[in-house]
Amino acid sequence: MKTRLTEMLGIQHPVVQGGMQWVGVAEMASAVSNAGGLGILTGLTQPTPEALGKEIDRCRQMTDKPFGVNLTILPTIKPVPYEEYAQAIVDSGIKIVETAGRNPEPFLPLFKGAGIKVIHKCTSIRHSLKAEKIGCDMVSVDGFECAGHPGEDDVTNLILLPLAARRLKIPFIASGGFGDGRGLAAALAMGADGINMGTRFMVTQEAPIHENVKRAMVEASELDTALIYRSLRNTARVFKNSIAEKVVEIESQPGQTDFEDIRPLVQGAKGRELFEDGDLDHGIWSAGMVVGLIDDIPSCKELIERIVADAEDIIQQRLVQIVSA
Numbered sequence: 001m002k003t004r005l006t007e008m009l010g011i012q013h014p015v016v017q018g019g020m021q022w023v024g025v026a027e028m029a030s031a032v033s034n035a036g037g038l039g040i041l042t043g044l045t046q047p048t049p050e051a052l053g054k055e056i057d058r059c060r061q062m063t064d065k066p067f068g069v070n071l072t073i074l075p076t077i078k079p080v081p082y083e084e085y086a087q088a089i090v091d092s093g094i095k096i097v098e099t100a101g102r103n104p105e106p107f108l109p110l111f112k113g114a115g116i117k118v119i120h121k122c123t124s125i126r127h128s129l130k131a132e133k134i135g136c137d138m139v140s141v142d143g144f145e146c147a148g149h150p151g152e153d154d155v156t157n158l159i160l161l162p163l164a165a166r167r168l169k170i171p172f173i174a175s176g177g178f179g180d181g182r183g184l185a186a187a188l189a190m191g192a193d194g195i196n197m198g199t200r201f202m203v204t205q206e207a208p209i210h211e212n213v214k215r216a217m218v219e220a221s222e223l224d225t226a227l228i229y230r231s232l233r234n235t236a237r238v239f240k241n242s243i244a245e246k247v248v249e250i251e252s253q254p255g256q257t258d259f260e261d262i263r264p265l266v267q268g269a270k271g272r273e274l275f276e277d278g279d280l281d282h283g284i285w286s287a288g289m290v291v292g293l294i295d296d297i298p299s300c301k302e303l304i305e306r307i308v309a310d311a312e313d314i315i316q317q318r319l320v321q322i323v324s325a
């Protein structure tokens, strides 16, 4: 498959692995890139900008294919030196950056000056148009189905993607709810240049998380995600475990939710520990509705090849038969 995404980034398949806190380390990103997709290291998973520089070096030793770095600019419990992370990315010679969270405009002169292709991930058409206007090279359009932060508009990809196709001039990637060949074929049909996946890549052999987490996601249905932080207007879609249910319950109490009431439940460190030791009710973790479509734990290579082959089959067989009947 050849799209503006594969051409612009020099990758074989139109499949991207989005930034994932605590998951997007060198093992994950290099496995996706070696399989012909675009792997992305998650900048803030590294404790310092220096550590990110070292992780980038480690990833380079594991793949000679292109990979990127995600810079997520979101409200965090601890303040983050974003400028220093951005500088570490530039100093490491990275040529692809995925930004997310807030408007990436303050970082664009630095990134563009270093010849970096910037993919901004956002959850609405107005933010996609803004990203195009300020000079981003591409956008990832994250629908309401997605893991992590779907925004507050609650618009699914069936609407967002055709809108993006109508209004954007720059290429765009469909993100949120993708996990199989049907999804890839549909994304391409709706005008996208490829797909971005988070949840599906968590459930692969190379994802550096405990087997229990992967198995829980294989067993989960499309109903097993929860929306937390709705009352704080910072919505996040997470796996529906007892902690997520508790947070939703606290938020449903009358009156404004005090973040202090939920802080002990949602600490990032607990999510990281959960990924390490497999205790599924120790904290929260991001997961999308696509868990309902996941029923195995393949290697990244098997997964990407299957998705692309199935999509090609749908396009060349099923769709061709329909229009030529």
Ligand SMILES: Cc1cc2nc3c(=O)[nH]c(=O)nc-3n(C[C@H](O)[C@H](O)[C@H](O)COP(=O)(O)O)c2cc1C
Pocket (backbone or CB within 6 Å): 017, 018, 019, 020, 021, 023, 042, 070, 072, 099, 100, 101, 121, 142, 145, 146, 147, 148, 149, 175, 176, 177, 178, 196, 197, 198, 199, 200, 202, 285, 286, 287, 288, 289, 290
């Ligand atoms: C465990 C996990 C952690 C994530 N962390 C981040 C993050 O730190 N920054 C970010 O921009 N997106 C993050 N995401 C979102 C993904 O990059 C991607 O946009 C999303 O997973 C797409 O939806 P999907 O899960 O349905 O494929 C995360 C997703 C998951 C599953």
